[in-house]
Amino acid sequence: MLKKLFKNFFLNKNEKILKKFNLIVQKINSLEKNIKNLTDKQLSNKTEYFKNSLKSGKNLNDLLPEAFSVVREASIRIFGMRHFDVQLLGGIVLNNQSIAEMKTGEGKTLTSTLPAYLNSLIGKGVHIVTMNDYLAKRDAENNTPLFKLLKTTVGLNISGMSQKLKKKAYLADITYGTNNEYAFDYLKDNMVFHSKEKTQRNLYYALIDEIDSILIDEARTPLIISNSLENRSLFFLKINNIIHKLKLQKKEKIEKNHEIGDFYINKKQNQIHLTEKGLIKIEKILIKLKLIERKESLYLSSHSLYIQHVIAALKAHYLFKKNVDYIVKNNSIVIVDEHTGRVMPGRRWSDGIHQAIEAKEKVFINNENQTLASITFQNYFKLYKKLAGMTGTAITESKEFYEIYKLNTIVIPTNNPMIRKDLPDLVFINKKEKMNAIILNIKNCVKKKQPILVGTISIEKSEDISNKLKKIGIKHNVLNAKSHKKEAEIIAEAGTLGMVTIATNMAGRGTDIVLGGSCYFNQNKNIKKENFVKWKKNHNLVLSVGGLHIIGTERHESRRIDNQLCGRAGRQGDIGSSQFYISLEDSLIETFASKTIINLMKKLVIDPKIPIQHKLINQCIQNAQKKIDMRNFHIRKQLIEYDNIIDYQRNTIYKQRNQIIKSKNICKIIDTIAQDVFEKTINQFISKKISKKKELKSILKLEKFLVDKYNLSIPIIQWIEKNKKLTSKNISRRITNYFKLYHLFKKELIGKKKIQNFEKMIFLKILDLLWIDHLSSIENLQKGIHLRSYAQKDPKQEYKRESFEMFIHLLKILKYKIITTFSKLFTNLYDDKNMIFNNNLTN
Known part of the structure; x- marks a missing residue:
């Protein structure tokens, strides 16, 4: 009931916003006739006018109708494409600093030009902001002629x-780039020693393409700049x-007569836990390997690192799979993004x-890294004064977008009605029967x-x-x-008559699947007529056989990614269809479905070749996806909550x-710091009102401390003898x-310019080294902070308190x-001039 109310409330809110914005669209359309009559030069001059x-004194909202009308006219003249009302x-x-959910093929790239x-x-x-270099380069090159016309x-x-x-790229009016590059450039800019070395300007407006992929899927780990430690x-x-010496305990909970292992896997949380038996065994092995002394315990805080690395090695063998989570390329491990299916070179x-x-795969083992700078995507993009984004699938994450980024999600209607057929899931008893049914479906589609x-x-x-298709001769x-380098090329031709394309969930996001293929289809208005005629013929042939058919070989952990796959078909009102195949042996079902439901489904099976269609399975999958989405949301939320604490410090x-x-000139900054330091130093040794007789020993200790610590030979006793009314404040002022x-x-001795640059360099070097040490301490604190919960303490509050104390200590x-x-x-400098200077000061 509450769900229904929320849905109705959201739709009403969405409709109200669209109704309000449609009035602006009408205003844009009313200006079209006048804008059309402008010459190219007059159209270009509009930029200076704006x-x-x-x-x-005017603001952007005042200019929006005319500016959008100008861009639409420029698009018609350059591309031969007129923005639809839904694109406006x-x-x-x-x-309006919101997220526009626009279905695949609705022209998000052209929309962004406005x-x-x-x-x-x-x-x-x-x-x-785009997801990869290819899309950034493509969109920049494609849209440059339009923006060039508008100066x-x-x-x-x-x-x-x-x-x-x-x-040079950052100095441009509009810059195309990837999320990683923008964030890394920000971190690098905050590591330079001269303002000339900085690349970015102040962060004003970021427009993120496929915002759900960038701010949801890739936001579970922070971006880190690091350097190598010892090998x-x-x-x-x-x-x-x-x-290989450790035994896996097959069940988390030990039942009667069940063998106790050294570790067990929590599949739902995707974590590995050591048992007490396992810890005893590991301790004995480490003693044998002489990594810890015979008399020492594994539970010493200095040995906690060994437990961490054993768990990491177990994860490498049991949780991280080759050609799923990573690939081996050029004798190195390259991460595969679990959500997009793309490789992530340089990420570790x-x-x-x-x-x-690396040890498991017997490739070159790189050195461990020390963090020099880090930031989460969440906190980086929150630095922009204005933030917006677009995607085909955002509404499922609308709550998170608002909670973290304060971004509303607005669903934009399609230009033409969506007529794709999303067929009900087909459920099979095992993977073998499911695969046979998939191959049969492919065969039938290939025939027609x-x-x-x-x-x-x-x-x-x-x-x-x-491999299965190769055996039966299906191209x-x-x-x-x-094959990511051919991504755009493969996905662009996926709509060609008779084409079979197998893809991970990367599925070429950002590249349209055009029915009839893209060989003869070009957005440019200079397209040759004969090529367009060929494309139109092929396009109609594909429509006659049912359009693009999507086959999902199993449900993904996130419903949003399933929706993205389905969204590849049904572009711009084209016909199409989607069908998901599931087996009771799929990891999603095995991990999250109860045994009762699985056994019940098995009983319903008369012939394993005939699929089961039961709402219990669909409900089970939806519940599993919700649980995983919630878990991932909590991971991202926890990451941002912990990073928010450090964000203030950063x-x-x-x-x-x-x-x-x-x-x-940083003299004033140094002198202000000096005053504070000397005041606190003196207060450690002597009272506010000084008595030479009572505090002679303390004064002598202070003089010695100033020589040892600061190389300053200060005649404090002489000062007191000359002026008995001196206070600690007077002395600190004199020392300063x-x-x-x-x-x-x-x-004066070295030269103002030389000393100023030198001072800056030294100051920044000290600041950076202390900040790096602080980041390392914070990392170690965060790794073990969850253990505070055993002492009935809130880990987050403990982290907040301790990290704050550490930061105050850093300052x-x-x-x-x-x-x-x-x-x-x-x-x-102990030359003649310096000696004279010292004598003058003493006197």
Whole structure:
């Protein structure tokens, strides 16, 4: 009941927003006639006119109707394509800092040109974010002619570019790039020593394509910039050799007469747990390997790392599968994204898992890494003043988008009615019968030349189907992480008559499957008539055989990814169909369905070749997907909650760095820190009102401390003898002035410009080293913080409290380290001039 009410409320809210935005669409359409009459030059000059309007006090909403009408006219002249009204609606939603859910084939790329142009008029830069370099390059190249007509510059930011080219790309009005590049560039910009080395400007407007993939699927792990630590490959090989000595306990709970193992797997949580028996065995093995001393215990805090690495090695063998979670390429392990099916070169698993997999696969073991800088996608994209996104599947995650990013999700109606047939799931008793039914369906489609897209959940499964089709002589294309370079080419031809395409869930997101193929179909208005005629003929032939048929070989963990696969068919009102095949042996069913339901289903089976159709199975799958989505949501939520605590600290450090970099003279900053440091130092030794007789020993200790710690020979006793009314505050002020004079003297001696650059470099180096150590300490704290729950303490609150204390300590150490370093630098020149300077100060 509540679900129904929520649904009705959402639809009403969605309809109200669309009704309001449709009034703006009408206004855009009313301007079309006048805009059409403009010459190309007059159309181009509109950009300058809009910029002047903004300077005179107008805002973007005032300009939106005319600006959108100008972009639509430019698109007609350049591409021969006129934005549909629903695309204008999408553009308004995107300008309104919301997510536009637009079905596959509705022209999201063309829609994005509207808000991109409008927001570029501000002059602060628009970042269009795509999932991979290919899409960024394609969209930048395709849309450049349109933006060029409107005197708007376009930049491209992809991996492997030089700093010079990146800087040029970011200075453009509109920049296309990938989520990884934007976030890594932000981290790199906060590691530079000169403002000239920075590439990005202030972050103004980000428009994210396939926003669910970027901010949901890829948001469970932070982005990290790291450097290598010492080589420990021998250690990882030793740990790897332990694994075959450990026995798997088949059940989590021990039943009567059941053998107790060394570890067990929690399939629902995808975790490995060691038993007490296993811990005793591991301790004995480690003693034998001389990794720990005979008298020492495995439970010592210094040995907790061994347990972590044994669990990592067990995960490598039992949870991480080759050609599913990773591939072996050029003697290295390359991660395959579980949601998109794409390879992620350069990305590594943390906590020793990547090294454990390298040891398992007997490839080169890379060194462990030390974190230099890190940020989550959530906190990076929240840095933008304006954020928006578009995708074909967002409504299922609308709650998360609003909760984390404060983004509303608006469903945009399709330009033509959706007429795709989504057939009910076919359930088989085992994988063998399911596969036979899939092959039979493919055969039937091939006979009538209907194009088919077969969706699989892993490389392994896609290659298995491919091998079966090869045996029976059915030609086909395979699209998975191993063939990702041909992704766009394969997916673009998936709608050709009789084409069979097997794909992991990467399924070419961002590239349309055009019925009839893309060989003769081109968006450019200069397309040759004979090519268009050929395409139209092929297009009609494909429609006559039923359009594109989607086969899902099993349900994915996320319903949204199933919807993405189905969404490949039924583009722009085309006919099409989808059919999912399930077996009671599928991992999703085995892990989450109760044995009672599975046994009941088996009893219903008369002939294993005949599929079962029962609402219990569908309900079971939906419940499983909900549980997994909820689990993944909690992982992302926990990541952002923990990173939010560090986000304040990261912003404080980055703000301090920028202040140092931008400052022409950091003398004032150093002198302010010096005053604070010396005041606190003096208060440690002497009271506010000084008595020479009572505190002679303390004063002498203070003088010695100032020499040892800061290289400052200060005649405090002489000062007290000359002025008996001196207070600790007076003395700290005198010492600070003494420090300042040394500072000025050194400047004159070396030269202002040289010393200023040198000071900046030293300050930033100290700050960076302390920040790196702090990140390492925070990582270690986070790894073990969950254990606080056993002591009836809230891990999150404990993490918040301790990380805050650690940060306060960092800031304190930073001040002392800065003054210690600079005081020694300022007082180390012992030439004739310096001696004269010292004598003058003493006198």
